[in-house]
Amino acid sequence: MDNLFKHFPDAAVHQEAETFEALLNAPGVKIERIISTGQSTPPETWYCQAECEWVIVLQGSAGLRFEQEAQIRTLYPGDFVNIPANCRHRVEWTDANTPTVWLAVHYLSEE
Template sequence: MKNIFASIPDAFEEELFDDLLKSGNIRIERILSKGQSSPAQGWYDQSEHEWVVVLEGSGIIAFEDGREITLGRGDCINIPAHVRHRVKWTDPDRVTIWLAVFYD
């Protein structure tokens, strides 16, 4: 058994990624952020679809087409495969806990 809210450090320099489940064509990952963002020149261009929900905290996801979506506690979004996106901002004062489900 795991608890999504357990083992969260107070401070960390880079985002933390923890695979919670991998099976066939699905992967569930916990991501912890605290003021981190994607590299300015880096876009995620994934071969999988990604459904993501913010469990705590907040962040902004930017898309290559210029859209920006602010997500707070309980907000979720589905990002289709090969839609280029990046994390533009996460709350620097508290940990943002993301739950990401990657699937084909």
């Protein structure tokens, strides 16, 4: 892959599933492209990972919710957020009309 907006996996093209593709794996860091086509986190489910995650929306839009916050954060192209390790969060919605392309950087905190 040499372009984040080309060569989408069949599951993303046909809006069958959210896709995750590793772009770089190195000690302490993983960079991936995520393509969402209307998917959201299942009800009553929260993500809570051991590593930190910095994520940016490159195309489309999404609603991201943190357990400790009452409001959903709406993300549009260029919006990014850093998710600390062990922070419970979920994707409330992603754009159903255009693919939402995310770039996620998973990394280990030195704290």
